[in-house]
Amino acid sequence: MTVMRAMRAGALRRGVALYGFVPPRRGASLHPQTTGTDVRAAAATARGPAMASPAPDAPPRTQHATAGPLDLSDTASVYARTSTGDLVRALVVLCACQIKPLVQHADWLLSMAQRVFGGGLVDFVLKHSFYAHFCAGEDEKAIRPRIEALQGHGVGSILDYAAEADEHASPQRSQSPIQVDVARKYHYEGEAACDAHVDVFLRCIETVHGVSPGGFAAIKLTALGPPALLKRMSTAIEEVRTLFHKFDATSDGVLTTDEFINGYRKFFVETRLGDAFDDQFGLEGLLHSLDPHKTGHIDYVEWSNQLQLEHLPVLTRRCRGTGPLSESVLQDWEMQALVDMSKRIDVLACRASDLGVRLMVDAEQTYFQPAIDNTVFGLQEKYNARTLPSGDPGKITVFNTYQLYLKDAMARLVDDLRRAERKGYFFGAKLVRGAYMVSERQRAEDLGYPSPIHDTLEDTHAAYDEAIKILLDSIAGGEATEFMVASHNQDSVQATLGHMHDLGLPPGCGVHFGQLLGMADHVTFSLGAEGHDVHKYVPYGHVGEVVPYLLRRAQENSAVLGTATTEIGMMQTEIARRFSSGFGTGMAPSR
Numbered sequence: 094m095t096v097m098r099a100m101r102a103g104a105l106r107r108g109v110a111l112y113g114f115v116p117p118r119r120g121a122s123l124h125p126q127t128t129g130t131d132v133r134a135a136a137a138t139a140r141g142p143a144m145a146s147p148a149p150d151a152p153p154r155t156q157h158a159t160a161g162p163l164d165l166s167d168t169a170s171v172y173a174r175t176s177t178g179d180l181v182r183a184l185v186v187l188c189a190c191q192i193k194p195l196v197q198h199a200d201w202l203l204s205m206a207q208r209v210f211g212g213g214l215v216d217f218v219l220k221h222s223f224y225a226h227f228c229a230g231e232d233e234k235a236i237r238p239r240i241e242a243l244q245g246h247g248v249g250s251i252l253d254y255a256a257e258a259d260e261h262a263s264p265q266r267s268q269s270p271i272q273v274d275v276a277r278k279y280h281y282e283g284e285a286a287c288d289a290h291v292d293v294f295l296r297c298i299e300t301v302h303g304v305s306p307g308g309f310a311a312i313k314l315t316a317l318g319p320p321a322l323l324k325r326m327s328t329a330i331e332e333v334r335t336l337f338h339k340f341d342a343t344s345d346g347v348l349t350t351d352e353f354i355n356g357y358r359k360f361f362v363e364t365r366l367g368d369a370f371d372d373q374f375g376l377e378g379l380l381h382s383l384d385p386h387k388t389g390h391i392d393y394v395e396w397s398n399q400l401q402l403e404h405l406p407v408l409t410r411r412c413r414g415t416g417p418l419s420e421s422v423l424q425d426w427e428m429q430a431l432v433d434m435s436k437r438i439d440v441l442a443c444r445a446s447d448l449g450v451r452l453m454v455d456a457e458q459t460y461f462q463p464a465i466d467n468t469v470f471g472l473q474e475k476y477n478a479r480t481l482p483s484g485d486p487g488k489i490t491v492f493n494t495y496q497l498y499l500k501d502a503m504a505r506l507v508d509d510l511r512r513a514e515r516k517g518y519f520f521g522a523k524l525v526r527g528a529y530m531v532s533e534r535q536r537a538e539d540l541g542y543p544s545p546i547h548d549t550l551e552d553t554h555a556a557y558d559e560a561i562k563i564l565l566d567s568i569a570g571g572e573a574t575e576f577m578v579a580s581h582n583q584d585s586v587q588a589t590l591g592h593m594h595d596l597g598l599p600p601g602c603g604v605h606f607g608q609l610l611g612m613a614d615h616v617t618f619s620l621g622a623e624g625h626d627v628h629k630y631v632p633y634g635h636v637g638e639v640v641p642y643l644l645r646r647a648q649e650n651s652a653v654l655g656t657a658t659t660e661i662g663m664m665q666t667e668i669a670r671r672f673s674s675g676f677g678t679g680m681a682p683s684r
Contacts, residue, residue, distance in 0.1 A: 162587055162590055162591065163586070163587060163590065163616070163619045163620065163623065164619070165583075165615055165616075165619055165659075165663070168615075168663050168664075168666050168667035168670065169667065169670065170622065171614075171615050171618050171619055171622075171663065171667075172614075172615075172618070172663075172664075172667045174242070174245050174246055174618075175614070175618075177668065177671055180664055180667060180668055181668065182222065182225065182226055183226055183611065183614070183664060184661060184664045184665065184668065185222070186222060186223055186226045186227075186611070187657050187660065187661055187664075188661060189223075190657065191657065191661075199644045200641070200644050203215065203219075203640070203644065212637075216636045216637065219636060219640055220636050223640070223643065224636055224639065224640060224643070226610075226611040227609070227610055227611040227612075227632070227643050228610065228631075228632050228633060228634075228639050228643065229250075229610060229631045229632070229633045230633055231633065231634065231635050231636070232633070233296055233297075233300045233633075235633075236252070236300070236304075236631065236633050237304050239610075239631070240304045240305055240631065241304065243629055243631075244305065246617070246618045246621045246622070247618075247620075247621030247622060247624070247627070248617055248618065248620075248621045248627050248628060248629055249305050249307070249308045249309070249626070249627070249628040249629075250301065250304075250305045250308050250309070250628060250629055250631045251308065251309040251310070251311050251453060251607060251628050251629065251630045251631060252297045252300060252301050252305075252308070252309070252310050252311065252631050252633065253297075253310075253311040253630060253631060253632045253633070284433060287316070287317050287318055287433075287434070287437060288437070290316040290317060290437075291317065291437045291440060291441065294310065294312050294316075294441050295440070295441065295444055297310045297312075298310045298441065298444050298445050298448060298450050298452070299444075299448065301448075301450045302448040302449065302450050306449065307449060307450075307451070308450060308451070308628065309450070309451045309452070309453045309492075309628060310445060310450055310451070310452055310453065311453045311454075311455055311630070312438070312441060312452065312453070312454055312455065313454075313455050313457065314434070314438065314454065314457070314461070314464070314465050314468060315457060315461065317434050317437045317438055318430060318431075318433070318434030318437070319430060320461065322427060322430050322431065322434065322464075323461045323464040323465065324460050324461060324464070325421075325423060325427060326402060326423070326431065326463070326464035326467065327460055327461060327462065327463040327464040328421045329402055329405060329421040329422065329423060330397075330402070330463040330464065330467055331421075331463055332417050332418045332421045333396075333397065333400050333405070333418075334393070334397070335417070335418075336360070336418055337393050337396050337397075339356060339359075339360070340352055340353060340355075340356030340357075341356075342355070342356070346392065346393065347390050347391065347392050348390070348391040348392075348396075349389060349390060350380070350384070350389050353380055353383070353384075353391060354376065354380070357376045357379070357380075358376070359413075360412065360413060361376075361408075361411040361412060361413065362411050362413060363375060363376050363411075364411075373407075374404065374407050374408045374411065375411070379399075379408075382399050383395055383396060383399050393508065394508050394511050394512050394515065395515075398512070398515075398516075402423060402428075402431070402467070403428065405418070405421070405422045405423070406422050409422055434468075435468065435471075438468060438472065439472070439475075442472045442475070442476045442490060442491055443476070445476075445490055445491075446476045446488075446490045449488075450490075451489065451490060451491075451492060451521070452472075452476075452490055452491050452492065453492045453494065453523055453577075454468075454469050454472075454491065454492065454493055454494060455494050456493075456494035456495065456496045456525065456527075456528075457529075458529050458532070458533065459499065459529075459533060459545050460536075465493075466493065466505070466509075469491060469493040470509075470512065472491045473491045473493070473513065473518050473519070473520075473521065474516050474518050476490040476491050477489050477490055477491055477513075477518040477519040477520075477521060478517065478518050478519075479517050479518060479519060479573055480517070487518075487519065488519070489519035489521045489573070489575050490521075491521060492521035492522060492523050492575075492576075492577065493509070493521065493522055493523070494522070494523045494524075494525060494579075495522055495523070495524055495525070495560065496525055496526065496527035496528070496529075497524060497525070497526055497527065497553060497556045497557040497560055498526050498527035498530060498546050498547055498553040498556075499527065499545050499546065499547075500545055500546070500547055501545070502556060502560070503556055503559065503560060503563075506522070506560055506563065506564075507563065509522075510563075510564075510567060510572075510574070513573075513574075514572070518573075519573040519574070519575065520567070520572070520573065520574045520575070520576075521574075521575050521576065522564065522574075522575075522576040522577070523576065523577040523579050523607070524557065524560050524561065524564075524576060524577065524578055524579060524580070525579045525580070526553055526557055526580065526582075527546070527553075530546055533545060533546055534546055554582075554585075557580070557585060558585065558588060561576075561578060561585070561588070561589050561592065562592060564576045565589070565592050565593065565596055565598065565604070566596075568596075568598060568602055568603050568604070569596040569597070569598060574603060575603040575604075575605065576603070576604065576605065577604075577605040577606065577607050577628070578604065578605070578606050578607070579606075579607040579608070579630070580606075580607075580608070581608050581609070581612050581613035581616070583613070583616055583659065586606060586616055586620070589604065589606075600623065600624040600625045600626065601624070601625075601626060604625075604626065605626040605627070605628060606620050606625055606626065606627040606628070607627070607628045607629070607630055608627075608629060608630065609629070609630045610629045610630060610631050610632065612657070612660075613657075613660060614660065615659070615660050615663050617629060
């Protein structure tokens, strides 16, 4: 693991590429004693000297006592507002989730039960067991009591319309020329269906504003446009990254002027094409846009800022030959589909900003993620601006999600911090370990490329902890950074609180915590009682729509569900305490 950390630290020092680690400079050594401190120091260096002093427009610090470890020993306090009925149901559900064959084959068992007993009976049982535990309700009205109950614990909500598309499902006929695949939870059925999802997300945002002011709404880009379009966008973005590496002769993550000139002349012609816009992508024009101050150095952040998808048709007109870059250029109808999708998400971000709701864009599969990241950058620059066009102070609205089980996640995180600093907007992030491990590894094996997932769980834990430290250092350094530790891992939460204490950071400093509804309640409620910004991720929708989503989540997170021993033990202790003190005595009211 020390070697893995050394590789990551070295890559960060040299300025890693956005979508993958830059190979070390030839002849460089990977020192086995490199530590997490080196990684954070490298990240601070990459962000520049502005990290050393508070930003003038950074949000003011809340003057509270610094954070400390959670006390999880008093079950009466932890579950003070939880009814005995809800505790018993939670205990039964979590114990069932301990049975791995049940979790792994839950979708098949559900299908068989529906055939034998009928959908009505199965839905009834699910609605009053697993659905009631993991889901808030069917619609905006039904979820209000659950959200209000969470507020009683000092817990906010992240509302989630539980729909998800997958590029690798069976095909569905569509009016669009893009041949998309059927989502496991909804079908892409053309632009009208995407517009309908906008309406659902808008109601979600408005519900957050009404019942949990300042809360979060979660969205997925695969609900707002064709998944195949996101994949095409990702391919083009990856080719732009690959082009950077081809220019980078020394593989140090930074282009010198000579490297840029040599690379340009190797792959593109310098002939003037006559059009002023075209000439911006000639050698001199492009070099000036990438390095306007003539520093002699160009990193990938600046490269990707200047070379956008809409620029590729003009740039590739100068290619000396046809290749992956020119073949990745979006066609006119694809660009129109991109414009339509961008308008949809802009409507959501604008509404969220107007209502003071934070918008959390979920991470998805790796073949979608570059396109998702690229879209989020534009939203953050617009809606997370530190200073509004009117001159008034800005605010943070849009959060991106980083899956730290991905080998390139740390590199992207550091680059994105640097991007936010250069462009002058608030940086918002949600840190998760990841939800697609099984399918990502299987896809890599099927297609014959290296798995993007860390080889060991320990490496994932290490990456997650280092990401937290980097972002805490950013906050402590006065940068306009907020992030969410979205984890059920008690050790990660306690470690975060310990780092906050060491840095003198109080609750409310920009560090949020989040857990799924029905999981790690003992951690969530304890954080709420201590005054931390903590939220439950609350999926909602009709039983038939949400249960498949929850089953998939259970399968992807079976390792987490299978290690709920602490929470189960606390529930058993509290139930025994209540019954020993007399049935009906000292129990929280049922919802």
